[in-house]
Amino acid sequence: xxxxxxxxxxxxxxxxxxxxxxxxxxxxxxxxxxxxxxxxxxxxxxxxxxxxxxxxxxxxxxxxxxxxxxxxxxxxxxxxxxxxxxxxxxxxxxxxxxxxxxxxxxxxxxxxxxxxxxxxxxxxxxxxxxxxxxxxxxxxxxxxxxxxxxxxxxxxxxxxxxxxxxxxxxxxxxxxxxxxxxxxxxxxxxxxxxxxxxxxxxxxxxxxxxxxxxxxxxxxxxxxxxxxxxxxxxxxxxxxxxxxxxxxxxxxxxxxxxxxxxxxxxxxxxxxxxxxxxxxxxxxxxxxxxxxxxxxxxxxxxxxxxxxxxxxxxxxxxxxxxx
Amino acid sequence: xxxxxxxxxxxxxxxxxxxxxxxxxxxxxxxxxxxxxxxxxxxxxxxxxxxxxxxxxxxxxxxxxxxxxxxxxxxxxxxxxxxxxxxxxxxxxxxxxxxxxxxxxxxxxxxxxxxxxxxxxxxxxxxxxxxxxxxxxxxxxxxxxxxxxxxxxxxxxxxxxxxxxxxxxxxxxxxxxxxxxxxxxxxxxxxxxxxxxxxxxxxxxxxxxxxxxxxxxxxxxxxxxxxxxxxxxxxxxxxxxxxxxxxxxxxxxxxxxxxxxxxxxxxxxxxxxxxxxxxxxxxxxxxxxxxxxxxxxxxxxxxxxxxxxxxxxxxxxxxxxxxxxxxxxxxxxxxxxxxxxxxxxxxxxxxxxxxxxxxxxxxxxxxxxxxxxxxxxxxxxxxxxxxxxxxxxxxxxxxxxxxxxxxxxxxxxxxxxxxxxxxxxxxxxxxxxxxxxxxxxxxxxxxxxxxxxxxxxxxxxxxxxxxxxxxxxxxxxxxxxxxxxxxxxxxxxxxxxxxxxxxxxxxxxxxxxxxxxxxxxxxxxxxxxxxxxxxxxxxxxxxxxxxxxxxxxxxxxxxxxxxxxxxxxxxxxxxxxxxxxxxxxxxxxxxxxxxxxxxxxxxxxxxxxxxxxxxxxxxxxxxxxxxxxxxxxxxxxxxxxxxxxxxxxxxxxxxxxxxxxxx
Numbered sequence: 001x002x003x004x005x006x007x008x009x010x011x012x013x014x015x016x017x018x019x020x021x022x023x024x025x026x027x028x029x030x031x032x033x034x035x036x037x038x039x040x041x042x043x044x045x046x047x048x049x050x051x052x053x054x055x056x057x058x059x060x061x062x063x064x065x066x067x068x069x070x071x072x073x074x075x076x077x078x079x080x081x082x083x084x085x086x087x088x089x090x091x092x093x094x095x096x097x098x099x100x101x102x103x104x105x106x107x108x109x110x111x112x113x114x115x116x117x118x119x120x121x122x123x124x125x126x127x128x129x130x131x132x133x134x135x136x137x138x139x140x141x142x143x144x145x146x147x148x149x150x151x152x153x154x155x156x157x158x159x160x161x162x163x164x165x166x167x168x169x170x171x172x173x174x175x176x177x178x179x180x181x182x183x184x185x186x187x188x189x190x191x192x193x194x195x196x197x198x199x200x201x202x203x204x205x206x207x208x209x210x211x212x213x214x215x216x217x218x219x220x221x222x223x224x225x226x227x228x229x230x231x232x233x234x235x236x237x238x239x240x241x242x243x244x245x246x247x248x249x250x251x252x253x254x255x256x257x258x259x260x261x262x263x264x265x266x267x268x269x270x271x272x273x274x275x276x277x278x279x280x281x282x283x284x285x286x287x288x289x290x291x292x293x294x295x296x297x298x299x300x301x302x303x304x305x306x307x308x309x310x311x312x313x314x315x316x317x318x319x320x321x322x323x
Numbered sequence: 324x325x326x327x328x329x330x331x332x333x334x335x336x337x338x339x340x341x342x343x344x345x346x347x348x349x350x351x352x353x354x355x356x357x358x359x360x361x362x363x364x365x366x367x368x369x370x371x372x373x374x375x376x377x378x379x380x381x382x383x384x385x386x387x388x389x390x391x392x393x394x395x396x397x398x399x400x401x402x403x404x405x406x407x408x409x410x411x412x413x414x415x416x417x418x419x420x421x422x423x424x425x426x427x428x429x430x431x432x433x434x435x436x437x438x439x440x441x442x443x444x445x446x447x448x449x450x451x452x453x454x455x456x457x458x459x460x461x462x463x464x465x466x467x468x469x470x471x472x473x474x475x476x477x478x479x480x481x482x483x484x485x486x487x488x489x490x491x492x493x494x495x496x497x498x499x500x501x502x503x504x505x506x507x508x509x510x511x512x513x514x515x516x517x518x519x520x521x522x523x524x525x526x527x528x529x530x531x532x533x534x535x536x537x538x539x540x541x542x543x544x545x546x547x548x549x550x551x552x553x554x555x556x557x558x559x560x561x562x563x564x565x566x567x568x569x570x571x572x573x574x575x576x577x578x579x580x581x582x583x584x585x586x587x588x589x590x591x592x593x594x595x596x597x598x599x600x601x602x603x604x605x606x607x608x609x610x611x612x613x614x615x616x617x618x619x620x621x622x623x624x625x626x627x628x629x630x631x632x633x634x635x636x637x638x639x640x641x642x643x644x645x646x647x648x649x650x651x652x653x654x655x656x657x658x659x660x661x662x663x664x665x666x667x668x669x670x671x672x673x674x675x676x677x678x679x680x681x682x683x684x685x686x687x688x689x690x691x692x693x694x695x696x697x698x699x700x701x702x703x704x705x706x707x708x709x710x711x712x713x714x715x716x717x718x719x720x721x722x723x724x725x726x727x728x729x730x731x732x733x734x735x736x737x738x739x740x741x742x743x744x745x746x747x748x749x750x751x752x753x754x755x756x757x758x759x760x761x762x763x764x765x766x767x768x769x770x771x772x773x774x775x776x777x778x779x780x781x782x783x784x785x786x787x788x789x790x791x792x793x794x795x796x797x798x799x800x801x802x803x804x805x806x807x808x809x810x811x812x813x814x815x816x817x818x819x820x821x822x823x824x825x826x827x828x829x830x831x832x833x834x835x836x837x838x839x840x841x842x843x844x845x846x847x848x849x850x851x852x853x854x855x856x857x858x859x860x861x862x863x864x865x866x867x868x869x870x871x872x873x874x875x876x877x878x879x880x881x882x883x884x885x886x887x888x889x890x891x892x893x894x895x896x897x898x899x900x901x902x903x904x905x906x907x908x909x910x911x912x913x914x915x916x917x918x919x920x921x922x923x924x925x926x927x928x929x930x931x932x933x934x935x936x937x938x939x940x941x942x943x944x945x946x947x948x949x950x951x952x953x954x955x956x957x958x959x960x961x962x963x964x965x966x967x968x969x970x971x972x973x974x975x976x977x978x979x980x981x982x983x984x985x986x
Contacts, residue, residue: 039623039630065623067615069945070531074617077387077403079535094948103388146851147734148742156852159933161943182852183942184931186629186844193632194722194848211631293631
């Protein structure tokens with residue numbers, strides 16, 4: 001109860017602080033910072049890199065496993081504090097719900113961008129030479145079909161709620177495609193593994209950066225490019241289909257953000273500076289994941305190794321207040 | 324006329340049966356005609372949908388983020404302060420076991436070295452029940468050390484060792500409480516049914532907002548799922564204590580407390596032990612799910628392996644979970660059956676407590692060894708064994724050999740059976756199904772079961788989840804059919820053959836705790852993302868109760884009855900069909916009932932393969948943090964289970980009455 005009352009007090013103080021310039025000399029609280037640990041390699045290594053750096057400036061850190069679904073509620077209540085990878089494509093809705101409610105804050109974007117869209121392993125081009133152009137989907141619909149979708153091509157999508165606009169995109173672009181929804185990432189790549197072994201045609205949902213790209217080289221299908229103002233979604237008259245919206249692909253350079261609990265910056269102002277400074281490029285993320293997926297290190301060792309080999313970058317992230 | 328009375332008189336029985344069939348045909352016809360003319364009958368009108376899920380969302384927003392009591396006074400608090408306070412209390416024992424098994428106590432004392440834990444496990448097993456238990460316990464922990472899953476296993480073990488007693492004592496308390504009053508029983512029975520049949524995914528979001536993430540909230544989620552079977556066993560055990568035993572106790576002048584602790588509980592011990600076994604199994608079955616709300620250990624490691632498609636690694640971690648379950652189960656069962664030991668107080672302390680002394684010696688010696696030999700503290704990775712290659716190879720081999728063979732089977736099943744059955748189930752007009760369930764309930768159990776059954780089937784329609792619910796009905800009924808037939812046959816053969824029986828029970832124990840997430844991947848590599856894969860993934864788990872209860876039922880047929888039927892000159896076929904099966908029917912029906920619950924439990928997990936049923940609705944709700952949606956879909960699943968449970972139970976009771984078997 002006592003702790004909660006101080007939080008209330010902090011909230012009042014915080015609202016007062018908002019009108020005054022930020023004071024960086026404020027002391028960090030000694031509370032443990034809980035960093036989210038998801039279940040894919042790059043995120044796990046990034047979380048541990050962040051954990052190690054936060055420990056370096058004197059904070060206590062705990063790495064807590066959480067799934068991508070429940071984590072935002074937990075960050076909203078202040079049970080978890082830092083997520084190093086917030087993906088635009090699959091997490092934007094949950095993330096912005098918490099940010100809009102004032103329970104989470106955006107701690108800036110990484111240089112790395114993300115892409116999430118329809119994808120195929122390279123050998124599919126031998127079966128359907130018109131790829132990666134989306135029009136080829138109709139030309140080889142039959143070849144890309146399975147009995148229960150025939151004569152339509154089969155597109156193995158993620159769970160329904162990841163990209164609900166797929167249904168409309170198929171209609172707007174007049175594609176002869178039937179969506180089959182996989183229930184999880186495991187299901188997507190389990191099937192990819194099986195198909196790739198037999199060089200069977202497969203079109204599925206994928207994202208980059210992802211370990212899958214290294215194991216199974218492939219390409220995204222090129223749909224009409226989405227415009228910057230997102231008119232493709234908001235304005236039916238935009239694009240190849242004048243009557244319908246969503247006649248374009250997903251954003252090519254989706255954000256990859258760091259998300260924190262709303263009170264993070266007040267509770268640990270110096271640690272917050274560090275989190276803000278942390279900025280991974282696509283290559284840095286790939287290298288971090290490869291330490292695990294290719295070199296076979298465990299996630300703790302990979303984080304250590306990554307910090308060692310990127311010492312200059314890490315030093316440049318260290319904020320003034322920690323020196 | 325009460326349908327139950329009619330059973331005893333053959334002529335009326337036939338007439339009422341005909342009337343019921345006629346009524347059923349009428350309902351189907353009327354529903355068919357009505358749905359083709361009135362659109363509201365075909366599809367539940369959207370404006371009739373009750374927005375309960377929005378109210379639930381609103382309520383949770385309010386209770387978690389808005390409401391405060393005694394504002395401005397020193398006693399100001401929020402509801403979450405209470406739940407968080409509870410979590411803080413639970414953390415104390417957890418922190419202790421965490422330090423003991425993997426964190427160490429500050430910088431002073433390291434955690435228990437693996438050689439200590441293994442040696443103590445051998446000793447503990449020997450102290451409790453001799454050599455056999457000693458070997459089981461010792462080798463279990465040796466497996467965890469040698470196969471390189473030590474740290475994760477100890478994280479899981481530290482959680483389980485606190486969760487199991489927590490679950491068991493809650494179950495005992497609730498069980499005793501329920502046995503005291505019929506009114507309490509009437510309240511808790513349906514609550515237990517809902518707790519047991521609601522998929523854990525559905526209440527994860529509310530638990531996270533109320534209790535946070537981590538080991539303590541994971542314990543609470545586990546308790547929701549694992550306490551009901553324990554409480555039920557305790558209640559059943561207490562109820563079945565013969566009156567003469569209680570009388571005898573009362574005549575000796577025991578107090579009520581003594582009666583409970585010295586007479587009733589010991590007499591009911593065997594049934595309570597079944598509850599303990601279930602508590603352990605359920606707790607371990609939740610380990611993987613619990614990692615979704617922050618429990619570290621084997622569960623979270625396993626999901627990471629699967630995400631990288633490292634099947635071999637995942638199987639090793641899955642087996643480690645089973646191994647922990649087996650060790651705990653064997654030790655606790657043996658401990659409960661251990662006869663009391665009487666000590667000679669004149670002997671010196673060491674001789675009075677030989678095992679405790681040896682344990683002390685082991686602790687001292689192993690700690691010293693571990694201090695000088697780091698390999699004895701934590702086994703370095705290069706010294707561990709791995710079977711990953713073997714498992715990966717096996718999965719590859721299955722995939723390579725079977726793939727081409729199963730494709731025609733897959734396509735046939737999907738196109739000729741699954742898709743038509745699905746379309747049929749979805750096409751059933753909602754009033755038809757509601758009325759049919761009501762009629763069935765009335766036929767077997769009277770108007771009470773009729774009304775409650777019909778309302779529970781109506782619920783999904785009012786909530787606007789009719790189509791996913793009917794998709795669930797289709798998946799679960801197919802899975803139930805396959806499990807009932809195959810499980811019954813396996814159980815039948817196992818009951819007749821001792822060796823096979825042992826193998827079958829071992830199979831059941833294994834697949835009850837082996838995380839079902841693992842076989843999702845090989846299944847979908849063979850059958851692709853489709854409803855067939857989802858149903859196949861349900862089978863291995865859902866078939867276990869059918870096998871168990873068939874064996875139990877057939878073994879319970881008293882030898883007197885078999886002997887007398889043999890004397891009447893029956894062939895073994897006649898005996899099976901006319902004597903053994905009818906008598907075993909109640910247990911077999913219980914098996915079917917459990918198959919339905921197990922299939923419903925798998926609905927949420929199988930949706931990770933990719934389905935369009937309530938499991939998918941729940942997963943979608945989790946990703947958007949929609950508390951209301953997740954809970955409502957969870958209730959829909961629970962109600963499907965409870966409605967079928969009530970009807971099956973009523974039918975079984977009818978049959979029992981007919982056979983003259985009374986409990």
